[in-house]
Amino acid sequence: MGETSDTHATALRRGWTTGACATAATRAAYEALLTGAFPDPVEIVLPRGERPAFALALEELGEDVARAGIVKDAGDDPDVTHGALIVSRVTRLAPGAGVVFRAGEGVGEVTRAGLPVPPGEPAINPVPRRMMAETVAETARRHGGTGDVEVEISVPGGEALAQRTLNPRLGILGGISILGTTGIVRPFSCSAWIHGIREGIDVARAAGLAHVAGATGSTSEAAVRALYGLPDHALIDMGDFVGGMLKHLRAHPVERVTIAGGFGKLAKLGQGMLDLHSGRSQVDFDWxxxxxxERGGSDGLKARIRGANTAAEALALAGAEGVDLAAAVAEAARATALATLRGAPVGIEVLVFDRKGELIARAG
Incomplete structure (x- = not known):
């Protein structure tokens, strides 16, 4: 299904967003409603002009309603919706009604402010809505329709899939979101995760929260939640993308922000790294x-740390000599965060937790 632009067999294969699949399914269903025949494959135009074609996995035609479905192909990206069936049910409406969007089975509904669509609306983002509205209009022009339809998007099994996304935390209930700005999923681009971070901050701001926390992993998130009693929507699923979080906070500040993580990840932040992924940054043992x-460690300790295999080993070596290396890392990490914020009105605190979730250092 679909097409790729990769020319080398070893290149990662791109895929298609839920928004692109929903748009193609909508075009196929509406064209069948107007002509009695489903286009298969069905071609759409993406925002940047690409024209992919999609094979249909579902076709159902009634008198005033048609359904078409497309199996999402995310290419080589580890996308939770890869292989999901994206279904569009298009129903005729009276002239002048326009295009009305509905959330079917497995598509969420927005319940909190701060997201790209308001509470009470189906979780279909603005670009996919525009893509579907445009494909409805084009199909109406070509085949003599009015363009007045209800478009209901459903994803069988989507409610279970949504539990593996940020949707419950963001207040999107009942299923997944229909997403995408270009229509294309680029493998391991990290854009979806950073998009989720931005939405998390926007939801927290709209709710009037004065304190949010971004954690590098589940242990530090559970620890910071317990420490401050923070609600779900105050917890930003930062992961390795501390830079993405801080850059959004620079333009959309929150009064108090806690950065929580393990010693190794926050050591990399202290070194000045804003992407903490092991494949893109490494702990510098000389650092x-x-x-x-600086904390009074001996020359022997310095040599032992330089020869350490892991950040945890370096921390243990320092502890054996009574040197509080975790505190030094917390302070350096906070300095990097403040420098990234460039004077934005955000109070930054850094908490370092061990692997058991015990707080071992705090700065700010």
Whole structure:
């Protein structure tokens, strides 16, 4: 299904967003409603002009309603909706009604402010809505329709899939979101995760929260939640993308922000890294040795830290000599965060937790 632009067999294969699949299904269903025949494959125009074609997995035609479905192909991206069936049910409406969107089975409904669509609306983002409205209008022009339809998007099994996304935390209930700005999923681009971080901050701001926390992982998130009693929508699923969170906060500040994580991840932030993924940044043991020396560590400790295999080993070596290396990392990480914020009115705190979720250092 679909097409790719990759020319090398070893290249990662791109895929298609839920928004692109919903648009193609909508075009197929509406064309069948107007002509009695489903186009298969069905071609659409993406926002940047690409014209992919999609094979249909579902076709149902009634008198005033038609359904078409497309199996989402996310390419080589580890997308939770890869393989999901995206269904569009198009129903004729009276002239002048326009295009009305509905959430069917497995598509969520927005319940909190701060998202791109208001509470009470189906979780179909603005670009997919525009793509579907445009394809309805084009299909109406070509085949003599009025363009007045109800478009109901459903994803069988979508409610279960949504539990593996940020939707419950963002207040999107009952299923997944129909997303996408270009129509294309680029493998491992990280754009979806950073988009989720931005939405999390926007929801927290709209709810009037004065304190949010971004954590590098589940252990530190559980620990910071317990420490402050924070609600779900105050917890930003930052993961490795501390830079993405801080850059959004720079333009959309929150009064108080806690950055929580393990020693190794926050050591990389202290070094000045804004992407903490192990494949894109590494702990610098020379840097850790220098921080230990600043805290009174001996030349022998510096040598041992330089030869350490892991950040945890370096921390243990420093602890054995009574050197608070975690505190040094927390302070350096906070300095990096403040520099990234460039004077934005955000109070930053950094908390370092061990692997058991115990707080071992705090700065700010």
């Amino acid at each position: 850790l040795a220098a921080r230990a020396a």
